[in-house]
Amino acid sequence: xxxxxxxxxxxxxxxxxxxxxxxxxxxxxxxxxxxxxxxxxxxxxxxxxxxxxxxxxxxxxxxxxxxxxxxxxxxxxxxx
Amino acid sequence: xxxxxxxxxxxxxxxxxxxxxxxxxxxxxxxxxxxxxxxxxxxxxxxxxxxxxxxxxxxxxxxxxxxxxxxxxxxxxxxxxxxxxxxxxxxxxxxxxxxxxxxxxxxxxxxxxxxxxxxxxxxxxxxxxxxxxxxxxxxxxxxxxxxxxxxxxxxxxxxxxxxxxxxxxxxxxxxxxxxxxxxxxxxxxxxxxxxxxxxxxxxxxxxxxxxxxxxxxxxxxxxxxxxxxxxxxxxxxxxxxxxxxxxxxxxxxxxxxxxxxxxxxxxxxxxxxxxxxxxxxxxxxxxxxxxxxxxxxxxxxxxxxxxxxxxxxxxxxxxxxxxxxx
Numbered sequence: 001x002x003x004x005x006x007x008x009x010x011x012x013x014x015x016x017x018x019x020x021x022x023x024x025x026x027x028x029x030x031x032x033x034x035x036x037x038x039x040x041x042x043x044x045x046x047x048x049x050x051x052x053x054x055x056x057x058x059x060x061x062x063x064x065x066x067x068x069x070x071x072x073x074x075x076x077x078x079x080x
Numbered sequence: 081x082x083x084x085x086x087x088x089x090x091x092x093x094x095x096x097x098x099x100x101x102x103x104x105x106x107x108x109x110x111x112x113x114x115x116x117x118x119x120x121x122x123x124x125x126x127x128x129x130x131x132x133x134x135x136x137x138x139x140x141x142x143x144x145x146x147x148x149x150x151x152x153x154x155x156x157x158x159x160x161x162x163x164x165x166x167x168x169x170x171x172x173x174x175x176x177x178x179x180x181x182x183x184x185x186x187x188x189x190x191x192x193x194x195x196x197x198x199x200x201x202x203x204x205x206x207x208x209x210x211x212x213x214x215x216x217x218x219x220x221x222x223x224x225x226x227x228x229x230x231x232x233x234x235x236x237x238x239x240x241x242x243x244x245x246x247x248x249x250x251x252x253x254x255x256x257x258x259x260x261x262x263x264x265x266x267x268x269x270x271x272x273x274x275x276x277x278x279x280x281x282x283x284x285x286x287x288x289x290x291x292x293x294x295x296x297x298x299x300x301x302x303x304x305x306x307x308x309x310x311x312x313x314x315x316x317x318x319x320x321x322x323x324x325x326x327x328x329x330x331x332x333x334x335x336x337x338x339x340x341x342x343x344x345x346x347x348x349x350x351x352x353x354x355x356x357x358x359x360x361x362x363x364x365x366x367x368x369x370x371x372x373x374x375x376x377x378x379x380x381x382x383x384x385x386x387x388x389x390x391x392x393x394x395x396x397x398x399x400x401x402x403x404x405x406x
Contacts, residue, residue, distance in 0.1 A: 040293075044294055044297050044298045044301070047298075
């Protein structure tokens with residue numbers, strides 16, 4: 001199981017690949033929509049890759065609740 | 081009892097397509113719903129789409145596309161044995177489209193039936209037609225994907241009205257020229273009925289199309305590439321053999337996601353990928369044959385090219401096969 005720091009760095013790599021955002025920009029307090037300008041479809045792509053990488057199921061209705069990078073890291077940590 | 085003579089292989093002899101004249105741009109939609117050009121282009125990749133007028137029926141579109149394919153094949157419609165129309169947008173459950181379309185193209189009296197596999201419909205119809213030819217049930221079959229989605233769209237629903245459009249595309253399928261030629265590969269197909277609610281015409285008084293956009297996007301970007309790879313494997317080929325990828329034109333981002341996955345599995349970087357949705361919108365069962373027709377007219381696809389077709393949509397249903405461009 002990955003710890004929170006590993007999840008954050010892994011998630012940042014996925015965000016970089018899907019949305020072209022530098023991994024350094026992907027920090028816990030950032031909002032996916034407001035700060036990183038990631039749309040709902042890119043969020044789905046990020047969720048699918050995160051599921052593969054961390055073995056945590058992220059359903060669409062839960063995905064909408066993950067506002068910040070920190071929300072996503074905590075959710076993955078809890079459900080991996 | 082006895083059975084008809086069988087044929088080893090089937091092939092596509094000709095293709096054709098038709099779109100209505102009336103163009104609806106993103107700027108036109110901005111006047112109707114709260115949306116904008118940049119948003120539409122970034123989410124679905126569509127710049128414009130074409131909508132039929134009230135006087136043009138779905139069978140009218142199908143007949144025009146069918147005639148275009150017959151002309152391309154230089155094939156006499158009186159020699160057809162069957163007409164298959166893939167559609168999910170007939171105005172009523174009966175009559176079907178195919179019987180009147182057969183009459184309309186000059187093949188009155190032949191076997192004629194509709195296939196409803198929504199956006200996978202053309203690949204379903206093509207698979208059935210190729211098997212009919214191989215089994216000797218028919219020598220020549222006209223397969224048409226035709227949709228008049230505009231009748232089923234809520235033009236005040238900004239999540240769907242920006243996507244869908246009207247069109248028809250067709251192919252004439254017949255026996256291969258030589259015994260060992262395979263022009264239409266084996267179909268890879270299936271369904272996911274547990275997801276029937278994901279895309280549906282609402283059964284209430286509105287009777288308009290509804291789509292769970294995120295769920296469908298997730299399914300399409302994960303489940304469709306394996307179907308395409310299965311079709312390649314069934315044809316005895318590898319992804320590197322594919323010259324042109326023509327996925328159903330659902331959303332440009334889905335198309336790009338499928339292409340990316342295939343390239344991760346060995347498809348070539350120079351594989352041509354259909355992007356007809358940009359100027360045609362999502363035309364369900366019509367999108368694959370129309371994209372092929374447009375790409376061939378533009379010189380992006382040549383006779384003899386190995387084409388990978390894959391349709392997916394409501395049902396949920398999916399189907400794909402490798403074909404050789406006529």
